[in-house]
Amino acid sequence: MSVPPSSAQVMASAMAVGNENRESESFKKFFESWLVEQNQHLNELLTASTQHSNNNSSNQGEENEIRQLVDRVIKHYELYYAVKSSWAKQDVLSMLTPPWRSSLEDAFLWIGGWRPTMAFHLLYSKSGLQLEARLGHAEFYNFDLDLDLADLRPAQLEGIDSLQKDRIREEKEITEKMAKQQETVADSSMVDLSHVVSELMRKRSSEDGGARLEEQEVQLSVESALGPKEEGLEQILQLADDLRLRTLKGVIEILSPIQAVHFLIAAAELHLRFHDWGKRKDARQS
Amino acid sequence: MTRICCGVVGEAETAAPVPVEAKTTSARRRRLEIRQLKLISEVQAPETDRKKRKLNLFPSSREYEDARDKRSVIMENGKSYGAPVGLCSEKSMTVAQVSVDVEKETVKENPKFGMTSVCGRRRDMEDAVAIHPSFCRKGGEMSSDFHFYGIYDGHGCSHVAMKCKDRLHELVREEIETEENNMPWKSAMKRSFSRMDTEVFEWNSSYSSISNCRCELQTPQSDAVGSTAVVAVVTPDKIIVSNCGDSRAVLCRNGVAIPLSSDHKPDRPDELLRIQAAGGRVIYWDGPRVLGVLAMSRAIGDNYLKPYVISEPEVTVTERTEEDECLILASDGLWDVVSNDTACGVARMCLRAQKPPSPPQSPGSEGVVAGTAESSDKACSDASILLTKLALARHSTDNVSVVVVDLRKNL
Numbered sequence: 001m002s003v004p005p006s007s008a009q010v011m012a013s014a015m016a017v018g019n020e021n022r023e024s025e026s027f028k029k030f031f032e033s034w035l036v037e038q039n040q041h042l043n044e045l046l047t048a049s050t051q052h053s054n055n056n057s058s059n060q061g062e063e064n065e066i067r068q069l070v071d072r073v074i075k076h077y078e079l080y081y082a083v084k085s086s087w088a089k090q091d092v093l094s095m096l097t098p099p100w101r102s103s104l105e106d107a108f109l110w111i112g113g114w115r116p117t118m119a120f121h122l123l124y125s126k127s128g129l130q131l132e133a134r135l136g137h138a139e140f141y142n143f144d145l146d147l148d149l150a151d152l153r154p155a156q157l158e159g160i161d162s163l164q165k166d167r168i169r170e171e172k173e174i175t176e177k178m179a180k181q182q183e184t185v186a187d188s189s190m191v192d193l194s195h196v197v198s199e200l201m202r203k204r205s206s207e208d209g210g211a212r213l214e215e216q217e218v219q220l221s222v223e224s225a226l227g228p229k230e231e232g233l234e235q236i237l238q239l240a241d242d243l244r245l246r247t248l249k250g251v252i253e254i255l256s257p258i259q260a261v262h263f264l265i266a267a268a269e270l271h272l273r274f275h276d277w278g279k280r281k282d283a284r285q286s
Numbered sequence: 287m288t289r290i291c292c293g294v295v296g297e298a299e300t301a302a303p304v305p306v307e308a309k310t311t312s313a314r315r316r317r318l319e320i321r322q323l324k325l326i327s328e329v330q331a332p333e334t335d336r337k338k339r340k341l342n343l344f345p346s347s348r349e350y351e352d353a354r355d356k357r358s359v360i361m362e363n364g365k366s367y368g369a370p371v372g373l374c375s376e377k378s379m380t381v382a383q384v385s386v387d388v389e390k391e392t393v394k395e396n397p398k399f400g401m402t403s404v405c406g407r408r409r410d411m412e413d414a415v416a417i418h419p420s421f422c423r424k425g426g427e428m429s430s431d432f433h434f435y436g437i438y439d440g441h442g443c444s445h446v447a448m449k450c451k452d453r454l455h456e457l458v459r460e461e462i463e464t465e466e467n468n469m470p471w472k473s474a475m476k477r478s479f480s481r482m483d484t485e486v487f488e489w490n491s492s493y494s495s496i497s498n499c500r501c502e503l504q505t506p507q508s509d510a511v512g513s514t515a516v517v518a519v520v521t522p523d524k525i526i527v528s529n530c531g532d533s534r535a536v537l538c539r540n541g542v543a544i545p546l547s548s549d550h551k552p553d554r555p556d557e558l559l560r561i562q563a564a565g566g567r568v569i570y571w572d573g574p575r576v577l578g579v580l581a582m583s584r585a586i587g588d589n590y591l592k593p594y595v596i597s598e599p600e601v602t603v604t605e606r607t608e609e610d611e612c613l614i615l616a617s618d619g620l621w622d623v624v625s626n627d628t629a630c631g632v633a634r635m636c637l638r639a640q641k642p643p644s645p646p647q648s649p650g651s652e653g654v655v656a657g658t659a660e661s662s663d664k665a666c667s668d669a670s671i672l673l674t675k676l677a678l679a680r681h682s683t684d685n686v687s688v689v690v691v692d693l694r695k696n697l
Contacts, residue, residue: 124406
């Protein structure tokens with residue numbers, strides 16, 4: 001039986017090959033094996049949640065297992081961002097418009113990934129669905145339970161609310177940085193360079209083959225103008241990814257282990273299905 | 287946002303000679319320093335005996351002392367609802383007042399309430415909540431406690447709502463304290479709101495003070511900013527609700543929801559006539575709006591919409607009865623998705639879910655009494671949090687703020 005390579009193995013081999021592979025191609029492979037693993041984790045999380053709801057009294061052993069599972073899933077997210085970060089250093093552009101994502105996902109990206117504050121909406125939506133499911137049952141008024149996200153306690157809701165306010169602020173700051181970076185596309189050096197190159201092209205077409213010498217020089221100027229712009233983008237992408245990971249961890253820290261399981265289930269389901277739907281849409285249209 | 291504090295009026299002062307209590311007091315002060323602005327839920331146990339009070343209210347103070355910050359309380363002591371023990375409104379409970387009270391051996395009714403306020407699915411937090419137990423006292427025959435509960439739902443920016451939170455209870459106190467007996471509630475409340483509106487206007491004019499607001503760039507004079515205000519003053523025999531805007535107060539009496547305020551919507555027939563008489567128009571633009579802009583017909587602030595939008599509150603004075611269960615104040619984040627009846631039903635169930643009061647016990651069985659004190663403070667905050675969660679579950683897209691006040695007597 002052949003075992004598919006893990007995302008970590010894919011990463012290691014791709015790194016070893018170095019620049020021979022196109023970076024985005026290698027990251028695509030990594031991303032796909034990461035999705036397979038996310039799906040495996042989803043199954044483990046689902047098993048843990050059903051086991052928990054079957055055992056009325058949670059025991060210490062079970063809780064430890066759940067904690068370990070949650071840690072493992074978080075580590076998997078950490079791996080994703082660590083790999084993404086190292087690839088972004090080589091090819092930030094494909095990280096910002098990832099060809100491995102569907103155009104549906106692409107339309108909802110914030111700086112090359114999910115919008116951090118979406119985590120709170122995900123939490124409130126899942127918590128709301130689980131609370132509504134209890135309407136009309138005695139559990140609705142049982143405040144000592146710790147079954148799922150319907151059982152958010154006052155202190156937890158307070159923690160979530162204050163984390164949300166912080167993250168909204170940070171998200172806005174990064175959005176603002178991105179705006180500034182995007183505006184530099186029209187700074188005077190870029191406008192000047194685009195004019196010079198356009199002039200050159202016009203001259204060349206009229207003189208028929210002249211100005212060959214200048215071509216290399218022009219190419220160098222273009223690269224030196226675009227280089228810092230890409231570096232700026234890469235820094236912003238790092239900030240955005242860092243905020244995504246910190247938001248995920250921040251939410252998990254506030255939740256109880258079993259609540260974390262339910263949150264991670266919702267996150268994985270939304271991520272995987274949204275990806276599927278987008279892929280299918282793309283396939284239909286092409 | 288969500289917080290539970292239990293404390294007792296006068297606790298700080300009773301402490302002096304008792305080492306244990308002194309320790310608790312200083313610990314509480316420490317916590318207060320950190321959390322001054324974040325009060326959410328406070329419940330005070332109905333107690334008349336000072337000594338019992340002390341013993342009852344800190345049943346597990348050791349646990350709390352170890353918890354340096356609130357997160358560790360959550361983590362290590364997950365089921366401890368009563369976690370931070372704190373006296374939430376220092377200002378209103380001065381030592382002098384308390385000692386007078388104790389000397390007189392007055393039976394005091396300490397308020398029990400729960401409060402939750404969250405940003406929810408919005409990207410800006412514009413709600414503010416103010417709770418001030420025993421916020422003023424009347425001399426002479428009316429030497430009893432008045433409690434203040436206010437919810438302010440800002441629009442345009444949060445600064446008017448914040449200003450109301452900081453000031454309105456002080457203005458109401460001033461108005462009450464200048465009155466002699468036979469409190470003319472309606473005029474006193476109207477004057478308070480009018481003064482609040484004036485303060486907001488004056489504060490706006492000195493625009494140097496608003497440099498931290500996000501509204502600054504949009505409107506240099508921040509005239510287009512305002513807030514609703516629904517304020518309940520609960521006295522031993524009355525509930526006085528003053529409302530301006532579309533936040534709401536609902537009384538739950540014997541299972542029936544009785545609204546104590548009426549939302550100021552521009553299409554309310556009498557409000558529509560008033561606006562038109564003043565020369566304004568109501569234009570439907572994503573619902574009825576004054577001049578096509580503001581979706582409520584009264585508010586504090588909103589200078590640019592005067593005289594069509596006014597700050598005068600409608601005031602109701604309701605005699606309390608034995609059948610009163612609780613009072614719910616909330617911003618439209620709740621009322622848009624949860625009906626008055628549903629809210630009352632939910633709050634009522636939460637209050638009833640608490641353990642029945644234990645029969646009178648001989649002194650020394652503090653454990654049992656402590657259980658009651660704890661669960662009663664839990665009940666109100668259970669109610670406020672459950673209503674908030676229900677609003678979020680029903681896709682409320684606004685900030686959600688809920689205050690639940692237990693009105694049952696002699697529990």
